[in-house]
Amino acid sequence: MSTLAAVPPFASPAGAETPSMKHQWLPFTPNREFKSDPKLFARAQGQYFYDPAGRAILDAGSGLFTTPAGHGRREIADAVHAQLLELDFTPSFLRAHPKSFELADRLAALLPAHIDKLFFVSSGSEAVDTAMKICLAYQRAKGAPGRTMFVSRERAYHGVNFGGVALSGMVNNRRAYGNVVHGVVHMRDTWMEENRFASGQPQFGRERADDLLRLIQLHGAENIAACVVEPVAGSTGVLVPPVGYLERLREICTANGILLVFDEVICGFGRTGEPFAAQSFGVKPDLITMAKAITNGAVPMAAVAVADHVHDAIVNGAPDGAIEFFHGYTWSAHPVSCAAALAALDIYRDERLFERARELSGYFLEQVATLRELPTVTDIRGFGMIAGIDVKADGAPGQRGYDLQKKLFDNGLHLKTTGDCAILAPQFVFTREHVDATVRILRDTIASL
Template structure:
């Protein structure tokens, strides 16, 4: 399909130097020798500095399912900046954040009705960990200070999230700062190779939590933290019955269950949250990214009423119940952006659209299994992972694949030797076809 022209005059670097910014998760020397930059965006496309379209098959960074540069969000942000640009959330507040909390609560599973606003997924995870510790103290179990996570998990880059994470490169230099985190196995199994949707095999992996309880004692464990779908590691979809079994074990042993839905939240699985898609209700849910359609940094922790009430009601009258927060918590501009994004999701029925597109998307992605370089494909909803054969140095081929895809007019994320496809919900079938065609041709360029 033919992409539209760039909506604005393409930007140039002009006299700006590339030498002063230190880019995250980037080989900076390589980037500065051959930069790949975007100058503008509109709807389903980024545009490079020459105005060349690059189809966004990664929804930015899982952030922008409603398409880029939505006028409704821009207008809401502009109006907010002219009326109330900042309001502290310490001892003060503003109406939009309460409106936003109500709107999000209406999307959440029943019984999860309290929202604590932060600015990033990493902040949301660390906040959730603190809430779990505060809850256990409030109910008379201060010895519950340990956390259980999973291998191959990604929970952000703050120290708490790094301790929870099970992706080795994120942990190597930083993971020993926060202690008391133990890990279950991840859910990838050989017998589930090339399966899209929920795999049949692997429910028993949830019993790793029981093994850790026997080893460390339930009386020492505050919470179990998992991504419903392990996203950044390469889209590991939970086996049938796996999340249900985790819920059962946590409930039986007084352990809180936390779902990290920073990637899965806001329609990626076809429902508002993956907990609803999989029919399992946790005690806390972290969210970020698509909460504002990527327009303004914002995130939140959704907390079950019984967890919130235990913490708040255990404090003396007039006392601060939870000594935690950020300058930017519930920022009025971010709140306005999020409300506008929620309006778009509702009015354009984008979660339903994602659900209806998912079957076609996963079918087309599955056709890449015929390529010799492809070693596995997994997916659920509007999210898929494609493993490519390593060239002997883990991650090198995946990194080169991403650079080649940019040159071929396609944007997505790679982790190691896995390409992660997360289409926008405003894609048509033609955009999915274009995504798969570019992927196929680029993968073929590597040879056998």
Template sequence: MSPSQPLLSPDSSAVSMQHQWLPFTPNREFKDDPRLFGSARDQYFYDLDGRPVLDAGSGLFTTPAGHCRREIADAVHAQLLELDFTPSFLRAHPKSFELSNRLVELLPAGMDKLFFVSSGSEAVDTAMKICLAYQRARGATGRSMFVSRERAYHGVNFGGVALSGMVNNRRAYGNVVHGVVHMRDTWMEENRFQVGQPQHGRERADDLLRLIQLHGAENIAACFVEPIAGSTGVLVPPPGYLERLREICTAHGILLVFDEVICGFGRTGRPFAAQSFGVTPDLITMAKALTNGAIPMAAVAVGRHVHDTIVDTAPDGAIEFFHGYTWSAHPVSCAAALAALDIYRDEKLFERAHAMSGYFLEQVATLRELPVVTDIRGYGMIAGVDIQSDGVPGRRGHLLQKQLFDAGVHLKTTGDCAILSPQFIFEREHIDKTVDIVRSTLASFEA
């Protein structure tokens, strides 16, 4: 599509493109050669000409139940006509409590308190504050440090950027918030081309012990990890790795936080990756698929022991946790989330994801035959395919996602890694089509 076309262009009087500043986008390049969606339905986006683009990225890990679900649209419409907004400061509405109850049914036992926010980035920063509040409430006022990992992504607010371990996310803003140290990530050369949990790397969990020995456990509030590091390219934990982190955190009074903004709501075949890997953290952040991507919403699930320590030690009549957002537990977002949870339950989409994952990973693994492919990793319904750099990190990956769009597939790339995270309503034919298009597109890249 040329930017001079009248539907949407930098200079058109119909709809101008010159005023919006797009996130995570080379804006000048995009406006010279824009790629636009005009509509969506089920497994597909459609461009402005009505050409279908298979959504192999579930939007942005957001939309596993497929696009434009009537059930969610109807719930949002009804809610807007009944109660369009209420503050959550000193007020509430019934659907927020209903949603809390529904989420507790999905969460690991004991994680039964929910704090609602509007994005994954807000959820991470909120979780950081909860960790600090907990440590102070129990008298451990010196615990103000956080441990995260290299190649981690925890959103774009200042706290999450400090936790993040991807250089381009940290380069400009990562040092504004101090007191964050990083463990190694779990990628290892000897684990290349292993799908499922890789064989090697459990011992890297002991990096946490090394940091405790360096900084003192009495100074560390919490350890944040993505069970599967998603946005960096799908780094799956080896067996025993998360278990060892849990063991070390428990022994040293450090809270363990799972960032499940990507992993949550069935991506690993269970409601949360905590259940897939059999490890219960103290807090879980969630977002994206909470509303099937229809309305912005996120939440922090908090273990009862953490919540009760904060609330029970506060004076009577005092605000126990001095934090919140205008849009916390927005009634329309709650309505959308409840409708999405109904779809996941009634259509057994988490179970469907679990059943489909074997075939999905088998098909993605066939891409290793391509000379340009340097590694493949995956678990459940998410996989990462690394391609050989052309000497400028990320340039080939950026070109790949544009060429895939033109060929009829949408997915996310990070650097030189293609991340496939298909919708749970995909049939085998959609997986086959996705892999075939990825294969034919990659075949044009020189190794």
């Protein structure tokens, strides 16, 4: 019997009360339309979500880039349960607990050398805002308090706190709130017509990194604190960096005293074949943000990894007894989150999931590329275990992508859409059979549009 044919059915417990849906306000959702035709997950196990009727829905989005080890991992649940009974909460202000230091050690071993100081937070948005503050604190410690500007990119996504929204370059994320935080300027994105249907890293576009040089010439390097980019721009539709692009950004930042921040909230933890995309592309930033897969999505957690020279400038430059970095959250290094993250890291190591992802990525990208023959598909991009499939707009921008996402749910496949792009981020526990099922459902659904 095939693996997919053996998917066990799940159903909601008998007599379970149906909620009213009157009171919750859903994020990033057209709430009125959703409540007229709700798409609900009731359970999850392994590679599948299940709706309340027990119908299996293949998770080709790893939740929301969060759950590469599959759903319902007993190891993480047991670690969380034990931690709640041992130490359910402790503040991290003037106090700490052993697991937070253990987790920092474990993450430091995965990160590029000398980017090994960890500041814990609870979400990717918090990680980005924290990284911005660290950049400003560093520049002040180095005697450059005038360096307050940030450079980001068009079509970037860096979370929904005010700092991250200011960095973001996706118009709908910026319309209402993007100008509250000033002093952020944007380079062009890296999508180019010449690279349509490119396989892996595009050959054209390295020169777009020189947009950073142009902005330096316009605003003055002495006013710029940091350049913040996603190594692979994820939520916008998977924009893979052209060959030489990230290397050129590093060169320009180094020459001009500007910190380089990699936002790896999506790319981190094996998505590009290495623990972090910085290692996949061989480019070392000064800070790395991470979240999502740090706990396999089981418990909210995030972190900022900071290079030694940045950390030391801030900490060693402060007076004795002073708080060196005046920042933090109630939930920073929450004991339960640390326990979940440690259990997730054990799974990634023991099951060789980063290696398995790297081994499966070639087959995954080859199969996704076969969808280019569909007349509705206008571009496909991918790297490692993430891919974006653009479909031809029909009516208002994004409407066809939204309709596609709903039809995919009905046809048994979960993924994320942004505008008219379907974004695939398979779990690392997928087999070739799961990849085949994903592409088959995609092909049939896109063809029916």
